Amino acid sequence: MLSKKLEDAINKQINAELWSAYLYLSMSTHFAHEGLPGFANWYEIQYKEEQDHAMKFMNYMVAKDSKVLLKPIEKVDTSWESVLAAFEETLKHEKVVTALINDIVAIAREEKDFATDNMLQWFVKEQVEEEDSVQTIIDALRLIDGKGYGVYMLDKELGQRKYIPISTSATE
Numbered sequence: 001m002l003s004k005k006l007e008d009a010i011n012k013q014i015n016a017e018l019w020s021a022y023l024y025l026s027m028s029t030h031f032a033h034e035g036l037p038g039f040a041n042w043y044e045i046q047y048k049e050e051q052d053h054a055m056k057f058m059n060y061m062v063a064k065d066s067k068v069l070l071k072p073i074e075k076v077d078t079s080w081e082s083v084l085a086a087f088e089e090t091l092k093h094e095k096v097v098t099a100l101i102n103d104i105v106a107i108a109r110e111e112k113d114f115a116t117d118n119m120l121q122w123f124v125k126e127q128v129e130e131e132d133s134v135q136t137i138i139d140a141l142r143l144i145d146g147k148g149y150g151v152y153m154l155d156k157e158l159g160q161r162k163y164i165p166i167s168t169s170a171t172e
């Protein structure tokens with residue numbers, strides 16, 4: 001069983017992952033409405049990945065005989081003034097998620113809970129990839145000045161992204 005402090009922190013993280021999923025679903029529907037199906041596709045995949053992240057944490061809680069407590073999901077924005085604004089918000093949010101995960105690692109280490117520390121390392125690596133992929137898109141958007149034919153071409157490219165489910169197992 002996890003300590004109460006770790007249980008609370010992971011329950012908070014599950015909520016943060018599900019909120020992220022909701023935010024990215026909102027961005028996906030926004031871009032679908034704006035006639036940008038590639039950006040909509042990219043965010044729909046982000047939405048699915050965030051659900052996987054939440055499931056991975058939930059499966060870990062179950063494996064450790066700890067109680068998952070699903071809290072209300074706060075509301076999210078429903079429109080963005082530009083694709084660049086949405087991706088900048090995404091990067092800002094992912095940095096917050098990274099900090100939350102680092103905080104849980106710190107608790108696990110303080111408590112000498114090496115199993116939880118080990119499980120969290122998957123998320124530590126995942127956050128490097130999450131931030132990097134968003135930064136790459138921001139760089140491309142800045143190069144093309146966030147508009148015109150460049151956005152059209154980037155939309156085509158992001159439309160190629162495929163959803164690859166991660167293992168949501170507590171031990172992989």
Ligand code: FEO
Pocket residue numbers: 017020049050053094097130
């Ligand atoms: Fe689950 Fe995008 O962090």
